[in-house]
Amino acid sequence: xxxxxxxxLDRPVxxxxxxxxxxxxxxSIGLSDQTAAIDMIGVETPISLYVHIPYCxxxxxxxxxxxGAANRGDRVATYLDALEEEIHLVARHLGGRxxxxxxxxxxxxxxxxxxxxxxxxxxxxxxxxxAASAEIAIELDPRSLDNDWYDVLAKTRVTRASLxxxxxxxxxxxxxxxxxxxxxxxxxxxxxxxxHVSSINFDLMYGxxxxxxxDLDDTLDHAIRLAPDRIALFGYAHLPSVISRQxxxxxxxxxxxxxxxxxxxxxxxxxTAAGYVPIGFDHFALPGDSLALAAAEHKxxxxxxxxxxxxxxxxxxxxxxxxxxxxxxxxxxxKMAGRYRMLVGAHQLAGRRGVRRSTEDQWRxxxxxxxxxxxxxxxxxxxxxRAGPALRPFGDHGLVRCSPGQMAITxxxxxxxxxxxxxxxxxxxxxxxxxxxxx
Ligand code: SF4
Numbered sequence: 517x518x519x520x521x522x523x524x525l526d527r528p529v530x531x532x533x534x535x536x537x538x539x540x541x542x543x544s545i546g547l548s549d550q551t552a553a554i555d556m557i558g559v560e561t562p563i564s565l566y567v568h569i570p571y572c573x574x575x576x577x578x579x580x581x582x583x584g585a586a587n588r589g590d591r592v593a594t595y596l597d598a599l600e601e602e603i604h605l606v607a608r609h610l611g612g613r614x615x616x617x618x619x620x621x622x623x624x625x626x627x628x629x630x631x632x633x634x635x636x637x638x639x640x641x642x643x644x645x646x647a648a649s650a651e652i653a654i655e656l657d658p659r660s661l662d663n664d665w666y667d668v669l670a671k672t673r674v675t676r677a678s679l680x681x682x683x684x685x686x687x688x689x690x691x692x693x694x695x696x697x698x699x700x701x702x703x704x705x706x707x708x709x710x711x712h713v714s715s716i717n718f719d720l721m722y723g724x725x726x727x728x729x730x731d732l733d734d735t736l737d738h739a740i741r742l743a744p745d746r747i748a749l750f751g752y753a754h755l756p757s758v759i760s761r762q763x764x765x766x767x768x769x770x771x772x773x774x775x776x777x778x779x780x781x782x783x784x785x786x787x788t789a790a791g792y793v794p795i796g797f798d799h800f801a802l803p804g805d806s807l808a809l810a811a812a813e814h815k816x817x818x819x820x821x822x823x824x825x826x827x828x829x830x831x832x833x834x835x836x837x838x839x840x841x842x843x844x845x846x847x848x849x850x851k852m853a854g855r856y857r858m859l860v861g862a863h864q865l866a867g868r869r870g871v872r873r874s875t876e877d878q879w880r881x882x883x884x885x886x887x888x889x890x891x892x893x894x895x896x897x898x899x900x901x902r903a904g905p906a907l908r909p910f911g912d913h914g915l916v917r918c919s920p921g922q923m924a925i926t927x928x929x930x931x932x933x934x935x936x937x938x939x940x941x942x943x944x945x946x947x948x949x950x951x952x953x954x955x
Contacts (some may be wrong), residue, residue, distance in 0.1 A: 567835055578693075
């Protein structure tokens, strides 16, 4: 179905959840830029909130998230106190301006904190930001969902949840340090549906240690039978020099590039044949889900949470390492939870790194977003000309089609979308090796 050209996938490329990417952040951006950007927010500006909980009950070996073990209750409690203080500080800067349309809790695992602490946090957000009608989404670890959490999810109007599943194969779960039997996922899904969580996502992975096509098929069989509203099928990014916990994973047991490609292609074929609408090449949604509807209406976007139907241009990140995005600025909070607590405890906002988005960054970012979200983009002749040498190999293989002022990724070019988008990235020289495989 998809032709395999290894030389076109050789170069590690970003996932482009922002442009410029996090690799371009530096400490020339900080508190004063963050404050000035918040001060510019208008009364009616729609805002998305992202709340980061950097703790998990158990740490999985493959994970690249900023998270640590939630085994010390006092550490989690002081972090939550700091988060409440940051909520208060940001709300005070806003002074009633802005309209919160969405609140997303991510991590880590938001359900690593006690369910009642979540209620208190949500109550604080809704009170401080006047966000009573905001849509609420949450990432959940099925291993630490207890009765209290199901009760709270039912009572707090959470409408979207993403479950970390990754694989149903027990031997692969063993190899990645994440044991969760099929029955646990089935029970979580049934109880979330009973709690009126209307859109449920499964995160699945390919490219895992000891993973063969038959393992992936088996996982896809279960996923298709359980029919979550959305499925994300990510390629495992093995970067043990950057993410030390990945050193637990046996490098020799990882599928090579060709087998990764086959697995991505198998996932795409199986899920689309089962009725899922493809969103890019690695996300899938049932036809009635808001993500599929946004794709059909060309209203899909890409932000730090991946593909989204959220049109907000302002995202405020709360918590250690959380990222705030404005049209002309990206700011990341202090990454280390301890230092974050100290800053916020001193009544300061926590923005410490970031990048300013020039006019050129903004239009290049729009082109990259359009290519990844809808597979085509309007591109000025001058820029097309400059990207020409990098694009040529993709054109020679029929993976892109160019016409005056326009470029489209062909159906066979889909798995090369990130590599094609990288041709419009002014910051990417020869590979520095800090990004993941292009597939
Ligand atoms: S539960 Fe999720 S966030 Fe936590 S370590 Fe595992 S993969 Fe990472």
